[in-house]
Amino acid sequence: MTDATTDPRPTPLRAAHEALGATLVPFAGWLMPLRYTSDLAEHSAVRTAAGLFDLSHMGEIGVRGPGAAGFLDLALVGNLSALRTNGARYTMICAADGGVIDDLIVYRVDEAEYMVVANASNHEAVLAELAARATGLEVTISDDSPATALVAVQGPRALEIVEALPGLVVDPALGVTPATLKYYAFLPVTVDGTAGMLARTGYTGEDGFEFFVPAPVAPALWAALLTTGEPFGLVPAGLAARDSLRLEAGMPLYGHELDATTTPYDAGLGRVVKLDKIGADGAAIPFVGREPLAARAQQPGTRTLVGLEGLGRRAARDGYAVLADGTPVGVVTSGMPSPTLGHPIAMAYVPPELSEPGTELAVDVRGRAEPVRVVALPFYRRAR
Amino acid sequence: MTSTPPADLKYTAEHEWLSSSDPATVGITDVAADALGDVVYLELPAVGAKVVAGAVVGEIESTKSVSELYSPVTGVVVEVNQAAVDDPALVNADPFGAGWLFTVQVESTGALLDAEQYAALS
Numbered sequence: 001m002t003d004a005t006t007d008p009r010p011t012p013l014r015a016a017h018e019a020l021g022a023t024l025v026p027f028a029g030w031l032m033p034l035r036y037t038s039d040l041a042e043h044s045a046v047r048t049a050a051g052l053f054d055l056s057h058m059g060e061i062g063v064r065g066p067g068a069a070g071f072l073d074l075a076l077v078g079n080l081s082a083l084r085t086n087g088a089r090y091t092m093i094c095a096a097d098g099g100v101i102d103d104l105i106v107y108r109v110d111e112a113e114y115m116v117v118a119n120a121s122n123h124e125a126v127l128a129e130l131a132a133r134a135t136g137l138e139v140t141i142s143d144d145s146p147a148t149a150l151v152a153v154q155g156p157r158a159l160e161i162v163e164a165l166p167g168l169v170v171d172p173a174l175g176v177t178p179a180t181l182k183y184y185a186f187l188p189v190t191v192d193g194t195a196g197m198l199a200r201t202g203y204t205g206e207d208g209f210e211f212f213v214p215a216p217v218a219p220a221l222w223a224a225l226l227t228t229g230e231p232f233g234l235v236p237a238g239l240a241a242r243d244s245l246r247l248e249a250g251m252p253l254y255g256h257e258l259d260a261t262t263t264p265y266d267a268g269l270g271r272v273v274k275l276d277k278i279g280a281d282g283a284a285i286p287f288v289g290r291e292p293l294a295a296r297a298q299q300p301g302t303r304t305l306v307g308l309e310g311l312g313r314r315a316a317r318d319g320y321a322v323l324a325d326g327t328p329v330g331v332v333t334s335g336m337p338s339p340t341l342g343h344p345i346a347m348a349y350v351p352p353e354l355s356e357p358g359t360e361l362a363v364d365v366r367g368r369a370e371p372v373r374v375v376a377l378p379f380y381r382r383a384r
Numbered sequence: 385m386t387s388t389p390p391a392d393l394k395y396t397a398e399h400e401w402l403s404s405s406d407p408a409t410v411g412i413t414d415v416a417a418d419a420l421g422d423v424v425y426l427e428l429p430a431v432g433a434k435v436v437a438g439a440v441v442g443e444i445e446s447t448k449s450v451s452e453l454y455s456p457v458t459g460v461v462v463e464v465n466q467a468a469v470d471d472p473a474l475v476n477a478d479p480f481g482a483g484w485l486f487t488v489q490v491e492s493t494g495a496l497l498d499a500e501q502y503a504a505l506s
Binding site: 043336 | 418421422424425427443445446447448449450473476
């Protein structure tokens, strides 16, 4: 947990944000750019050209040692031993009762080395959980976050910008270039001679890349990406745009769609739970949360996450009640007027019998019922 | 980022401004507009509606948040800024000018601040 009494930590790019006139706000213990100019302009730039994000608040946790793969199979719900080197996977860490501690992206750096990326708000909790679950195993857990900066280029022009970036070197022996790099894969690269990782991952619903680099080189990389990207329409983009982009893309945000009382199945993400992963001994791996999650997988559950499309103008917001025939039946987890679609969108938990697309419901928006319709997620899908 | 509030206007602690004209014009300040982010939806009182000082008369919604609009005065609404309803970006671009919200025939005012007092709040 972040100590609320301490000042928020600056990222290595604080001076760059200040020079750009960013509105800086405390977020999960960090001082982060909320916006540089306009939420809508930044959102739109990512949908039509590209946006540059400082995501250095995310928590990078190193997992190293001969037991790394087996450890992650026990500690997380996914099958991480099956992940190939230079691959990435979306997964979760659950508590013994099956509740979600955090959603994660895990990158396999080498046979015996992984990088686990946690949400900033859960970084300390994930670190502590992993350390506790590593007891007695041949694995070392290290907090690599303070030494690591994360800079993302997201949008349809992202590839062109990365290809034009001076100082970016990819070893030709790898046989992969930024252009041929698959979604949810990464490349070891050097940027001006400094080793880092270039991953084709993101949280915007667009094509894009994420650079994991040592913190000291982040300002130079940021500046080079801004300069290189400008002719392509790249602008710096803040947390406000990141949130509106991820919601349109139907992506969950911990603390909204996911929390300790939620299982991956409730959130429609049961596919990340690998109940059938098998250990070297041929038996099912007893990963943390397996029993309650296996039981939940056999039941319909009491609630399910849906997308809601607002039929009026007023947007539902986190915590608002979902109504059926005037009676509260569920709760909104995220909502806003969609910049791309031009009408309100929301995600909400509702009973399974009210979760079919086309179901007409309402949301209590500050005392007035606003009509909504259940729609399939995501709200926005990019053209390919 | 925010400039000095215009000296010829009165203000509320909830970041509305009021002109001294008759009828009086009501809007929100640059401080409020900046805090909201890009305004995408305005709900304003109807022409002819009676408004009461300190009472909620509308809503201002951005992608990030929503804020209630309080009337600084008691009176009757004379006109609403349809241009701002149609293009709420005017509220961000020119909160003290083209982004005005409504005009009102004033019967009485609530507790109002002058520019200096308002600036001291923010």
